Amino acid sequence: MKSRLPVPACFTRPFLLFLCWVALVFTSAQASAQVSTKEDHPCAVTRINNTSLLLADGITSEDHRSKMRQYDLHWYKLDLALERNSIDIRGNVILAGSSLQNSLTEFAFELHPNFTIQEVLLDGASCSVTRNGSEVLAALPKALARQEKFSVQVFYAGRAPSGAGAAIGNGFNTATAQPWGQQVTWSLSEPFAASEWFPCKQLLEDKADSVDVWVTTDVSNKVGSNGLLQRITPLLNQKHRYEWKSKYPIAYYLISVAVSNYQEYSFQVPLPGTTQPMLVQNYVYPQALATFKSEIDRTGPFLQLFSEKFGLYPFQQEKYGHSMAPIGGGMEHQTMTTQSTFEFTLTAHELAHQWWGDEVTCKDWSHIWLNEGFASYGELLALENLLPAEKLNWLNRASQSALIQPQGSVFVKDSTVVPRIFSSALSYRKGAMVLHMLRYALQNDAVFFQALQAYREEFRYKVANTRDFQKVVEHVSGRSFQYFFDQWIYGEGFPIFSVFWAQKGNQVFLRSIESSSSAATPFFKTQLEVKISTSVKDTVVVINQEEYTQDLQFKVTGQVLSLEVDPAQWHLEQVKEVVFDPFIAELLSAPVVVYPNPTSGEVRLKGGEGLPEQIIIQDMVGRHIRTFVPTSRTFSLADLGAGAYFLRLKYGESYILQRVVKL
Incomplete structure (x- = not known):
């Protein structure tokens, strides 16, 4: 049996999300609208592709998103004043880009209404501003031609909101980390909360080419952020300025800051x-370093392992590292993850995100499994290679977590609902199990990792969706996986198996009957391993489940002692029962078979010499129901009630007995 173990710390995010969301539902009419049907969302403008409903990758209006798509963003420069015990922010942000219009007259961006905009400048010239909630439009003093480069500078000040709109808490937070008594201020913008602390363009499709983050703070503080630390500039009044720079493309939600009186612990890998x-640079609480040093040190082997499996670490010219903050888990900020603690799977998960989420980013939040499912699978790969004794425990936890959610697709149908985006059961655990099942379906680890690396190469520093990944897998493997992604990503639920078996001499007869946890996906085409333990040896056989009922016959040596379904935990499934049934041997060794079985009505005969002379239907206690002469190999049992029946097929002087289940 697969036992359920506690969910690791990196999956506290969905639980905290749920609590925050409940509070929002009772305090905000707008939030109430977000948990209704998608037709109730004025911002959830839909697009139709050939398989599924997709929603826009944000919660701003479609009109404002359209205006933000009129320019290409190249560079952010944040120049802010921050302290470790405050969510007050003041400073300026430069957004540099180029026009995608023949005549660009408005510059659209986002900034929470808590902040006062003091001035907006286009290349030094003042712009007039109109605001609607977080949506801001700056009227440009001159029209910009297509491909013309520009620089907009926004001066602003205010206190960050506390609406719990981010994946964990707010876009910008301050708290005292316990039990360390450490004051910390940090950002967490995912998925739509970057505007809660800086002026930005919240569209996943447009990564900035580079970013500078300058933070002025008290001299007792250190500031963690993206890229490489260029310098620490001394200033007046016991202040200094941390100046970080990253030259790699970056999605808006991965820009970050963390401020505290940290101790730096760094090393080379x-x-x-x-x-x-490569530099691994960590900003940790001074009192916590002794506690977490050995776990932080695992970052080196993780970097080496993932570079071997996925390809070289994406930001190798800069760094990787961590900034501590009391967030109840981790957040994969590019080149410098924010973590509340350090333990094996959490640290591995957030590092794996540097490939899956940071370098290759989901095209919209409906495909978040490409970030979270892949990073979660990074946990298993780390265990498999560095702590192999824990592999099956992880698979147990992952399967049990995913099985808690018998409905709903991995694909997020309403990507405006933050808790749904970060569903631990669907986006994290089931998403990881999808990769695990794909690895099994490919039957070749070299091809599996070749596909991951090819996907990474094609979409490096870009965005991708599920069908993009599918096409790469199919190209590398030379096989179609349409059925696989249709049932596991866009479909719902998981298969449920009942397995019946019997032994007759050295032959074992096995029948696997599949049902589903969700009517939305009534059948899963899959391969299912079964371990047969005999008095002599163990043998693993594979059931190719192509129909609801699949029969298998094979030879064994010795007396069968037990059967175990999916012993290596390759699949996501529920095993309803494994039953010894001596009738199965007679049924499956018969020259004639009735199928499909179970049936909702119509059945067919295969095998045998011609048609039986007559068919007698009896119930399970032998009572006669009817006798008829078949005119074809297909006939109906639709008039029978649900249950099991015997069919006695007469051929000359002999009878063949078949059992059939009517649904």
């Missing part, structure tokens, strides 16, 4: 195929 070791 050699990576495969490189001549210079």
Whole structure:
């Protein structure tokens, strides 16, 4: 049996989301609208593709998103004043880009209404501003031609909101980390909360080419952020300025800051195929370093392992590292993850995100499993290679978590609902199990990792959706996986198996009957391993489940002692029962078989010499129901009530007995 173990810390995010969401539902009419049907969402403008309903990748209006698509964003420069015990923000942000219009007259961006906009400048010239909630329009003093480069600078000040709109808490937060008594201020913008602390363009499709983050703060503080620390500039009044720069493309929600009186703990890690070791830079609470040092040190082996499996660490020219903050888990900020604690799977998960989520980012939040499912599978790969004794425990937890959610697709149908985006059962655990099942379906680890690396190469520093990933897998493997992604990503639920078996001499007869947890996906085409333990040896056989009922016959040596379904935990399924049934041996060794079985009405005969002379139908206690002469190999049992029946098929002087289940 698969036992359920506690969910690790990196999956506290959905639980906290749920609590925050409940509070919002009771305090905000707008939030109430977000949990109704998608037709009730004025911002949830839909697009139709050939398989599923997709929603826009944000909660701003479609009109404002359309205006933000009129320019290409190249560079952010944040120059802010922050302290470790306050959510007050003041400073300016430069958004540099180029026009995608023949005549760009308005510049659209987002900034929460808590902040006062003091001035907006286009290349130094003042712009007039109109605001509607977080949506801001700056009227440009001159029209910009297509491809013309520009720089908009926004001066602003205010106190960040506390509406719990981010994946964990707010876009910008302050708290005292316990039990350390450490004051910390940090950002967490995912998915739609970057505007809660800086002026931005919240569209996943437009990554900035680079970012500078400057933070002025008290001299007792250190500031963690993206990229490399260029300098720490001394200032007046016991202040200094941390100046960070990253030259890699970056999605808006991965720009970050963390401010506290940290202790720095850094080291170098050699990576495969490189001549210079890479910096791992960590800002931790001084009192916590002794507690977490050994776990932080695992980052080196993780970097080496993932670089081997996925390809070289994406931001190798800069760094990787961590900034501590009391967030109840981790957030994969590019090149410098924010974590509340350090334990094996959490640290592995957030590092794996640097490939899956940061370098290759989901095209919209409906495909979040490409971030979270892949990073969750990074946990298993780390365990498999570095702590192999824990592999099956992880698979137990992942399967049991996913099985808690018998309905709903991995694909997020309403991507405006933050708790649904970060569903631990669907986006994290089931998403990870999808990759695990794909690895099994490919039957070749080299091809599996080749597909991951090819997907990463094609969409490096870009965005991708599920069908993009599917096409890469199909190209690398030379096989169609349409059925696989249709049932596991766009479909709902999981298969449920009842397995019946019997032994007759050295032959074992096995019947697998599949049902589903969800009517939305009534059948899953899959392969199911069964371990047969005999008095002599163990043998693993594979059931290719192509129909609701699948029969298998094979030879064994010795007396069968037990059967175990999916012993290596390759699949997401529920095993309803494994039953020894001596009748199965007679049924499956018969020259004639009735199928489909179970049936909702019509059945067919296969095998045998011609048609039986007559068919007698009896119930399970032998009572006669009717006798008829068949005119074809297909006939109906639709008039029978639900249950099991015997069919006695007469051929000359002999009878063949078949049992059939009527649904």
